[in-house]
Amino acid sequence: xxxxxxxxxxxxxxxxxxxxxGVRILDLTTVVMGPAATQMLGDLGADVIxxxxxxxxxxxxxxxxxxxxxGPLFLQANRNKRSVVLDLKTPDGKRRxxxxxxxxxxxxxxxxxxxxxRLGLSYEDxxxxxxxxxxxxxxxxxSAGPYSGQAVYDDxxxxxSGIASLFGVVHGAPHYAPVNICDRVVGLYVANAVTAAxxxxxxxxxxxxxxxxxxxxxxxxxLADHMGGSAFTPPVGPMGYKRLMSxxxxxxxxxxxxxxxxxxxxxxxxxxxxxxGQPDIIDHDPRFAxxxxxxxxxxxxxxxxxxxxxxxxxxxxxxLLHGADIPVSAVNAIEDLFDDQHLKAVGFFEDIGHxxxxxxxxxxxxxxxxxxxxxxxxxxxxxxxxxxEVFAGDREGRSQEPAEIxxxxxxDG
Numbered sequence: 251x252x253x254x255x256x257x258x259x260x261x262x263x264x265x266x267x268x269x270x271x272g273v274r275i276l277d278l279t280t281v282v283m284g285p286a287a288t289q290m291l292g293d294l295g296a297d298v299i300x301x302x303x304x305x306x307x308x309x310x311x312x313x314x315x316x317x318x319x320x321g322p323l324f325l326q327a328n329r330n331k332r333s334v335v336l337d338l339k340t341p342d343g344k345r346r347x348x349x350x351x352x353x354x355x356x357x358x359x360x361x362x363x364x365x366x367x368r369l370g371l372s373y374e375d376x377x378x379x380x381x382x383x384x385x386x387x388x389x390x391x392x393s394a395g396p397y398s399g400q401a402v403y404d405d406x407x408x409x410x411s412g413i414a415s416l417f418g419v420v421h422g423a424p425h426y427a428p429v430n431i432c433d434r435v436v437g438l439y440v441a442n443a444v445t446a447a448x449x450x451x452x453x454x455x456x457x458x459x460x461x462x463x464x465x466x467x468x469x470x471x472x473l474a475d476h477m478g479g480s481a482f483t484p485p486v487g488p489m490g491y492k493r494l495m496s497x498x499x500x501x502x503x504x505x506x507x508x509x510x511x512x513x514x515x516x517x518x519x520x521x522x523x524x525x526x527g528q529p530d531i532i533d534h535d536p537r538f539a540x541x542x543x544x545x546x547x548x549x550x551x552x553x554x555x556x557x558x559x560x561x562x563x564x565x566x567x568x569x570l571l572h573g574a575d576i577p578v579s580a581v582n583a584i585e586d587l588f589d590d591q592h593l594k595a596v597g598f599f600e601d602i603g604h605x606x607x608x609x610x611x612x613x614x615x616x617x618x619x620x621x622x623x624x625x626x627x628x629x630x631x632x633x634x635x636x637x638x639e640v641f642a643g644d645r646e647g648r649s650q651e652p653a654e655i656x657x658x659x660x661x662d663g
Contacts, residue, residue: 268295269622273448275299276354277331280307282404283433284360284388285327287440292330293615293624299640300331301347306633316607325610325630332636338369346641347371348379356444360388364399373459382457384447388440392463402464407432411468419495435471436464493545498552501581507564511571511578513555515541521574526558604629
């Protein structure tokens with residue numbers, strides 16, 4: 251992580267900003283979880299070089315698209331990256347990957363470690379090329395356990411971590427959440443782990459191997475809410491947070507649609523009671539008398555809200571509930587987000603011209619930094635778009651074996 255590297259390889263678009271400016275990341279990730287993590291690091295200013303096989307990241311081929319190989323899932327997880335194509339199964343591909351690793355701060359991969367070892371790109375192999383590198387492996391299961399090496403996808407992790415079964419508690423049968431929740435959550439842990447390791451190296455000069463296992467990460471994520479009585483040894487009650495598992499939790503039907511609200515504290519309940527003509531509800535009904543009682547009687551509390559919310563239209567409820575300082579939201583369809591007045595006011599979406607794909611809608615990085623803002627400097631690359639740029643060596647002649655790297659670069663595009 252050295253500022254002298256800034257500008258070594260040319261970039262296009264806005265000037266590089268962000269707290270990770272000057273960090274170079276070698277990205278050996280595919281599908282959703284790994285690319286989402288490295289995109290976050292790229293948004294934060296890192297120079298991310300994505301190594302793809304000759305067939306490309308499989309997410310390229312999930313449409314709809316304007317150009318084959320540039321599908322929306324790929325576009326939304328691979329901005330601020332440069333794509334190079336290497337066949338890592340060949341000696342030349344391995345050699346070039348190790349040369350890139352020599353000038354990288356971080357390598358991130360969600361390829362199974364056994365596969366990387368067979369390719370000669372294990373941590374020990376890469377460490378020989380660059381002793382100070384941070385080598386982050388995002389894996390399905392931790393290497394010390396019996397499941398290590400098994401292939402995983404988001405659906406499997408939703409099942410293994412208990413998420414699917416929690417839907418069963420509410421709806422009578424297991425379901426998957428219709429979003430890649432495990433990929434996105436674990437991607438956040440990957441980005442967090444990389445930045446923590448970079449801070450450690452800045453303090454000590456020491457690189458290291460980092461392992462981010464999906465199963466363990468999601469087990470911790472789910473159990474943080476649902477340990478219940480099993481948080482104690484021996485257990486003092488059943489597992490699960492009853493409010494979250496209630497079949498009457500909402501969203502709630504109104505006279506003309508739906509609304510989401512959380513009537514949680516005593517203050518909220520008194521205010522809601524006032525709106526429905528029962529200001530003393532928590533004084534007269536022991537099921538609602540305290541937060542503890544309402545949690546134990548979550549089904550009844552939800553039914554009470556559901557019955558009264560049918561009395562008015564959604565727009566009226568939104569006005570009344572906001573006025574009473576009760577947390578409430580409209581129930582947006584995904585299409586509604588583009589017209590949401592708050593997202594418009596904060597400039598969340600930007601239409602940016604892509605060199606080959608025309609105008610693309612790009613949601614910005616959501617976190618705001620006063621001194622080192624994140625930025626979108628490049629939109630997602632075409633397959634192998636940057637082979638010539640990356641393998642040409644830097645403009646000041648600092649690359650390793652520049653003539654050897656240049657040889658044959660055009661044929662790899």
